[in-house]
Amino acid sequence: MAPAPFPVPRSVSDDPLSASGVPGRADLDPRTFRAAAHRVADLMADYLEGVEDYPVFPAIEPGSIRPLFPATAPEAPAAIAKILADYQALVVPNATHWQHPGFLAYFGTTASGPGILGEMLTATLGQNPMLWRTSPIGTELEGVVVDWLRQGLGLPPTFDGLLTDTASTSTLIALAAAREAAGLDAAAEGLAGRPDLAAGVRVYASAEAHSSIEKACMTLGIGRASLRKIQVNERFELDPAALAAAIGEDRAAGRVPLAIVATIGTTSSTSVDPIAAIAAIAVAEGVWLHVDAAYAGPVALLPDRRASFQGWELADSIVVNPHKWLFTPLDASLLLTRRMELLQAAFSLQPEYLRTIDREAPVRDYSEYQPQLGRRFRALKLWILLRTFGLQGLRERIDHHLALAAEFADWIDADPDWERLAPVPFSTVCFRFRPAGAARHAADPAMDSRLDELNAGIMAAVNRSGEVFLSHTRLAGRFTIRLAVGNLRTEERHVARAWALLRREAGRLGAG
Numbered sequence: 001m002a003p004a005p006f007p008v009p010r011s012v013s014d015d016p017l018s019a020s021g022v023p024g025r026a027d028l029d030p031r032t033f034r035a036a037a038h039r040v041a042d043l044m045a046d047y048l049e050g051v052e053d054y055p056v057f058p059a060i061e062p063g064s065i066r067p068l069f070p071a072t073a074p075e076a077p078a079a080i081a082k083i084l085a086d087y088q089a090l091v092v093p094n095a096t097h098w099q100h101p102g103f104l105a106y107f108g109t110t111a112s113g114p115g116i117l118g119e120m121l122t123a124t125l126g127q128n129p130m131l132w133r134t135s136p137i138g139t140e141l142e143g144v145v146v147d148w149l150r151q152g153l154g155l156p157p158t159f160d161g162l163l164t165d166t167a168s169t170s171t172l173i174a175l176a177a178a179r180e181a182a183g184l185d186a187a188a189e190g191l192a193g194r195p196d197l198a199a200g201v202r203v204y205a206s207a208e209a210h211s212s213i214e215k216a217c218m219t220l221g222i223g224r225a226s227l228r229k230i231q232v233n234e235r236f237e238l239d240p241a242a243l244a245a246a247i248g249e250d251r252a253a254g255r256v257p258l259a260i261v262a263t264i265g266t267t268s269s270t271s272v273d274p275i276a277a278i279a280a281i282a283v284a285e286g287v288w289l290h291v292d293a294a295y296a297g298p299v300a301l302l303p304d305r306r307a308s309f310q311g312w313e314l315a316d317s318i319v320v321n322p323h324k325w326l327f328t329p330l331d332a333s334l335l336l337t338r339r340m341e342l343l344q345a346a347f348s349l350q351p352e353y354l355r356t357i358d359r360e361a362p363v364r365d366y367s368e369y370q371p372q373l374g375r376r377f378r379a380l381k382l383w384i385l386l387r388t389f390g391l392q393g394l395r396e397r398i399d400h401h402l403a404l405a406a407e408f409a410d411w412i413d414a415d416p417d418w419e420r421l422a423p424v425p426f427s428t429v430c431f432r433f434r435p436a437g438a439a440r441h442a443a444d445p446a447m448d449s450r451l452d453e454l455n456a457g458i459m460a461a462v463n464r465s466g467e468v469f470l471s472h473t474r475l476a477g478r479f480t481i482r483l484a485v486g487n488l489r490t491e492e493r494h495v496a497r498a499w500a501l502l503r504r505e506a507g508r509l510g511a512g
């Protein structure tokens with residue numbers, strides 16, 4: 001039998017990805033699209049498999065990326081192969097690698113495999129579930145996953161809700177609804193020229209609450225001045241007695257309380273406001289209660305970890321971010337509410353061209369409940385993710401992160417040269433280097449400022465390693481290093497490596 005003929009080298013024109021651009025007036029032809037999608041799938045899998053080889057944060061300076069790109073858009077079409085090569089050369093190395101297991105800064109998140117698959121299919125279907133008829137599946141599947149998550153979190157069926165882009169938008173929507181609940185009719189009348197509101201309106205949140213609450217006040221036209229920040233205790237938890245006193249004082253001065261925002265897992269220290277006590281005040285005062293559980297909310301999937309959440313079922317609205325600790329690619333925020341009709345009162349507007357006129361059954365048009373018209377089909381990735389991992393799988397992963405953080409906190413506590421600066425209710429540890437020689441409790445401002453500088457230096461040196469990435473906050477005036485576990489690839493060895501690097505740099509810098 002004759003040997004198989006030597007394979008003929010494929011000419012460049014055989015490879016659709018090397019063809020220059022897209023001929024004609026149409027989209028990518030199906031053959032090229034298929035080849036490109038396969039190539040992209042390989043890039044994706046290679047990236048996720050090798051992400052640990054990148055420095056978590058690239059060693060670059062601001063302004064170094066833009067000059068790598070042409071100042072004007074290309075006139076001529078380019079080949080996909082060339083574009084993907086540039087993606088590899090110019091885009092990937094200049095990213096902050098949130099997918100890296102050493103990403104322990106801010107709140108670590110993961111765009112999980114199932115979530116990424118969901119994003120690919122979402123983009124392919126090109127749905128816009130602004131109205132039921134513009135995406136029946138986008139609309140009804142959103143109802144399904146919102147209710148799956150609601151049940152998983154242990155909340156009663158009185159809660160309905162929707163998916164938004166971010167917690168910032170969810171909180172904006174909640175506060176707009178709170179304003180309607182207070183009878184201001186701001187949606188129709190606005191707030192300008194309202195002598196009855198001359199003394200001002202008030203939103204209450206702790207001094208540790210997220211900046212998105214302040215931004216929502218700015219956006220809603222009630223201004224930052226309307227946010228009254230309530231003092232916290234030494235554990236950074238809102239003081240309910242101070243809240244009640246503030247409301248009483250404001251009412252006496254003729255101000256109108258609109259909403260209380262309580263946080264389960266503040267961004268700085270992950271402190272937990274006393275929800276049940278705050279809910280009792282909200283009920284007694286008839287004021288809207290919004291619970292911000294953007295980061296920590298997924299912990300409520302674990303029934304034996306629900307103590308921190310006690311009383312949140314009394315809230316009027318709750319925000320939990322699947323794109324934070326539920327392994328969903330940005331963006332996805334879950335806004336749950338017992339008062340969907342007030343969201344609608346805040347945002348409903350139906351021009352004739354958006355009216356559904358050919359259906360008898362009532363339809364849910366989600367754009368009626370949010371400021372934007374167009375919206376993404378976010379339910380698809382959540383449906384795929386919830387089915388791939390199952391609630392059980394999500395619980396195991398979150399439980400693992402809680403255990404890793406607890407272990408790291410134990411290491412800090414056992415070392416006399418380090419101190420923890422806040423309780424660890426979830427997966428984030430706040431700490432600093434404080435050599436055992438330094439007096440622990442003495443109020444010595446000079447010492448504290450030396451420690452601030454030292455800890456900032458330690459963190460910067462650790463981050464320069466590229467192996468792990470940490471961020472900081474300030475607690476009780478002190479520079480505080482934060483280690484937050486939330487990435488699916490993070491294992492004990494990464495947390496241990498962070499600890500080794502911290503001690504190494506502290507030894508080097510602290511000795512001087």
Ligand SMILES: *Cc1c(COP(=O)(O)O)cnc(C)c1O
Binds near residue numbers: 167168265267292293
């Ligand atoms: C991260 C965070 C937010 C803001 O989330 P976005 O989705 O980025 O708007 C709000 N509140 C808390 C407690 C957070 O941790």
